[in-house]
């Protein structure tokens with residue numbers, strides 16, 4: 001299944017939730033914009049607005065620096081839902 005299909009509806013999840021600030025420690029909010037390999041999802045797939053995409057990008061990069069999110073994932077260790085490991 002292509003990744004595009006999962007994000008057919010185009011609306012900003014963060015605008016809908018009326019989130020103004022995204023904490024890098026709040027992985028539940030960050031995971032909307034992370035792919036299953038912990039890459040930052042591009043805006044054309046998530047439908048985020050520019051403002052929130054910028055906020056999320058900064059938050060994700062901070063979370064990586066603090067080792068909350070891995071920079072890379074070993075191909076052998078790819079699991080269906082990597083966020084189960086985090087929780």
Ligand SMILES: [Zn+2]
Nearest residue numbers: 012015049052
């Ligand atoms: Zn937004």
